[in-house]
Amino acid sequence: MIELDGSAGEGGGQILRSGLALSMCTGQPLRITRIRAKRPKPGLMRQHLACVQAAQTVCDAVVHGAELGSSTLSFEPGAVRAGDYRFVVGTAGSCTLVLQTVLPALMRASAASRVELSGGTHNPMAPPVHFIQRCFAPLLARLGVQLQLSLGRHGFYPAGGGEAVALITPPEEGRLQPFDLMERGERREGYAECLTPGLPRHVASRELQALGAALGWSGDQLRELPARQNEGPGNALMATLAYEQVTELVTAFGEKGRSADSVAAAVVAEVRAFQRSAGAVGPHLADQWALPLALAVVDSGHPARYTLTELTEHARSNFGVIEAFLPVACTMDRLEGGWAVTIRPR
Structure with missing residues (x-):
């Protein structure tokens, strides 16, 4: 059995999610203690419990300690089964973090899988769906895995209610093929998008204008994304930097009392830091x-x-x-x- 200390390092939920994913992939039982010990509210929160339950479903695991607030969990995996799954996180808990928990096992399964996800699609503590689509999935394809992630409905904090569907196809030869990723390659395009469902339209205009002025972007580089019916309220400003070998997406979230200039400045600062780095x-x-x-x-x-x-x-x-x-x-x-x-x- 692999023993993990959930308070090690950054002491957050990533230790739990990676532990569950690798337990499923290797068949090794997992015991994790002091789960999320360095967070203001330690132990299993609702979205972490959703990750445990999703992993249990995918491999028919025997689990002890899977309850809200639990700081200790044991997880004994069974055989991973490809299939058609639906996982409901509840409120604005992240859909993408649940997907990342079960994805490694399903991308090594004997057949393709379909995973429906309900919960938060865009929240500050997790990669948004757009990040998985543009940045993560293309790299998986180079390993031999096809991940098609479609967004049905945006889900923001605190209401959630987002919907996404992932289609996961393992490599035809059954083995992943590694590769080196040492350079970005030539830059192909850069653009910004703003989501403001349930908010006045001027919010998006002001954020995009401030970002465009700082980065020298204009015209088609600044895009307001349409909202789907009954979405929001919510606000996400995203900047996409597409290169020959890799794509980066930077996101900042608006909230009550935060100015449009502040949201744009946060994105601009991260974009500039990325551009300065090699x-x-x-x-x-x-x-x-x-x-x-x-x-x-x-x-x-x-x-x-x-x-x-x-x-x-x-x-x-x-x-x-x-x-x-x-x-x-x-x-x-x-x-x-x-x-x-x-x-x-x-």
Whole structure:
């Protein structure tokens, strides 16, 4: 059994999600203590419990401690089953974090799967659906996995109610193929989009105008996205930077009392930081990319590398969980303008 300390490193929910994912992938039982010990409200919250329940469903696991507020969990996985699933997070708990928990196992299953998700699609503490579609899924395709994620309805904090559907097709040959991602390549395009369902239209105009003035973007680079019926209220300002090898998406969320200029400034600052760095991927993708790439390294027996703009405590914690489950070593080297991560068999 793999024992994980949920208070290690950044001490948040990523340790739980990665532990569940790798337990399913490897068949090794998991016991995690002090879950989310460094968060203001430690233990399993509703969205973390949804991740546990989704993982249990996918592999018919035997689980103890799966209840709200629990700080200890044991998880004994059974065989992973491809299939047609529906997972309801409730309120604005993140759909994408539930998807990321079950995705590694389903992308190595014997057949394709369809996963319906209900909950939050855009919230400040998780990758929005647009990020998975544009940044994460294209890299998975290069490993051999097809992930098609469609958005039916936006779900914002605190109401949630979002809907998304993921179609997951494992590699035809049954094994993931790793690759190095050392450079972004040539820049292809940059554009900003604003979501403001249930809010006055001038909110989007002001945020886009402020962002465009700061970054020198105009015209078709500044886009107001239409709302679907009965969505919102909610506000997300997103900037997409598409390069030859990778795409980065930066998001800031509006809230009551926060000015349009403040929302735009947050996006601009992160865009400029990314542009100044030499790393291929930003801090969020750097964390999320490690697990599928490590599985590909195990499948192939060959090392793989990627560069990143910033090495966060979140990423370091994830590397530790990966090394606990898989026969790989993750090394991090400082580079001018970023970092390089190497994952190699051991």
